[in-house]
Every structure is written in C-alpha cells, then in structure tokens.
Amino acid sequence: MGNTPLNKQTLSRATIVGVGLAALGIVLFLVLWGVFGQMGLTSLPRLIGSLCIPPAVIAALIGAYILFVRPVNKS
Numbered sequence: 001m002g003n004t005p006l007n008k009q010t011l012s013r014a015t016i017v018g019v020g021l022a023a024l025g026i027v028l029f030l031v032l033w034g035v036f037g038q039m040g041l042t043s044l045p046r047l048i049g050s051l052c053i054p055p056a057v058i059a060a061l062i063g064a065y066i067l068f069v070r071p072v073n074k075s
Contacts, residue, residue, distance in 0.1 A: 028054035
C-alpha cells in the first residue's frame with residue numbers, strides 16, 4: 001500500500017506521537033511554573049518562561065529526530 005499520509009498505521013503512529021508531545025508540553029509548563037515560583041519570580045516572568053520553553057524543547061526534540069533518527073528516503 002505504500003507510505004501514503006492516509007495509511008492507518010502511519011496516522012495512528014502520528015497521533016500517538018502528537019498526544020505524547022502535547023502531554024510533554026503540559027507537564028513541562030506545570031513543572032516550570034512550579035520551579036519558577038520556588039525561585040521567587042513574579043507572575044509575568046513565570047508565565048513567559050513557562051509558555052516559551054516547552055515549545056522550544058518540543059522543537060528541539062523534533063529537530064533531533066529529523067536530523068539523526070528519521071530514515072533517509074533514497075529514491
């Protein structure tokens with residue numbers, strides 16, 4: 001059947017990875033919010049840091065996957 005985007009196995013794998021990355025983002029937000037609170041930061045820096053760092057971590061993970069893990073398609 002090939003590697004089409006509508007392949008059921010590929011779609012379910014992408015869904016699982018997406019849900020995992022979303023959960024990671026939520027957990028990172030909560031952890032960072034708590035850590036920044038323990039450091040005594042006010043609300044605005046806590047919010048900015050907690051909102052900006054998780055997407056950067058997720059982007060770094062996806063970038064590392066693309067660069068090092070994903071198989072190269074040699075056509």
